[in-house]
Amino acid sequence: MRDPLSKLIQTIPPSGIRKYFDIVSEMEDAISLGVGEPDFDTPWHIREEGIYSLEQGRTFYTSNAGLKELKTEICKYLKRTQNIDYDTEEVVVTVGGSEGIDIALRAMLDYGDEVLIPQPSYVSYEPCTLLAGGTPVIIELKEENEFRLTPEELKAAITDKTKILILPFPNNPTGAIMERKDLEAIAEIVIEHDLFVISDEIYSELTYKSQHVSVASIDGMWERTVLINGFSKAYAMTGWRLGYVAAPSVILKQMLKIHQFAIMCAPTTSQYAAVEALKKGNKDVEMMRDCYDKRRRFLLNEFEKMGIDCFTPYGAFYAFPSIKKFGMTSDEFAEKLLREEKVAVVPGTAFGACGEGFLRISYAYSIDDLKIALGRIADFIKKISKK
């Protein structure tokens, strides 16, 4: 039989998280700080709206780009929170932010175009770039810069083939943010080199220092930015699979073609629920952000007490402590911690080679759960420090 597979797909390694996931699933009594989604249930009034839409029999396709009502609310939201103007024709509702990343890359890349991907970052940018025929170029972010992208790092990575810069902030897994002054410096270079930006702002509601600033709101960047956001993190709606893309119509029109042929439309029930989320969910977002912030402070304080070095993250719901001084690789540390203390965390290397020496610890857990898990980590640290 012939090889049923494409050569391209066989060159792409599976997600680094996967093999780790398999070990954890075997251990029933393991407690986990490895989850990349909120611990809150979707607020009831949002769920209720989804249920109501089902009762009303709203079980059909929506238009490809999504419900008009939802797109209108998305535009209002982006204006209200980021002060960016988008028309409803400049928004497509997608199956999570992940679809947005995929279709943006596929719509914009030609074979050999280079995509700058700052790492550590979410696992899909690199494979999606490869699948779209592009060439990923990794920018290794540094702890001493609080894992922000600096203008120098960006400049050093640009070649005449560079087309797209991915900006994944607030960042998973580091919790890093980019503030206005950081973005302005980046924007200048992007404009000078005639690049485009895919800005993955899925954690935009979860910042704990200053309000999130979108790169699309920086002068001269609107026409160069594909803004990706969604409902998963802000409204605790991961399982609803709903995100959106906002971009100038010249780019969006082509993305919509891919969306139309591959997806048809985002889930209808989720879209009705999302309208409610944008209209009335603000207090829920505030409540959840406030909870995450308390846990963040709690977690950092515990690290300090244990003698674990960790830069202060101001975004998302992750901390990215350094374990370099314990003389183990991230993989070794994470596996030993899991086997000996039954606490699951994700090695930093799952998010890029430069995550070596770090762990991603999620604080999307109740304080009680965090206490138990951190108690075990403290025991573990004592044990390995003695040796």
Next chain:
Amino acid sequence: MRKKILDMLYNNSRISYEDMSVMLDIPKSRLESEIAAMENEGVICGYPTMINWEKTDCEKVSAVIEVKVAPQRGLGFDKIAERIYRFDEVESVSLMSGGYDLSVTIEGKSMKEVASFVHEKLAPLESVISTATHFVLKKYKEHGVTLVDEKKTEGRMKITP
């Protein structure tokens, strides 16, 4: 700052000063003095424990009583409210808008005990015009906490990107 402290205590009055100080980013000494001040001022009136009595062997009956009263000149409802809330059996008393005046909740060991309180103590009060007693059959939620058992399993996978 007080609002933050109160919100936290409202959800868990047993939280330690240390945890609270870290989570709210308020120095521990400041926190202690602020809480002490609020206790003195009567902002914080106590730290009772929420108990789901249905899960214990203790027999408890509670009732909500709608009370219509004739307000007294110069004293309004306060005087009669006081005469009612001083009874130990009375759990809470509120002045209401609408069809009746005072909402009184009573806790007793048995229905008989509650009933006898109503017709021996409450109804005979001079200013009380009428009472309507509603026994509580089941409590679903109190103080923002769901009391019925919900099968809550961790729906999340243990590791996700």
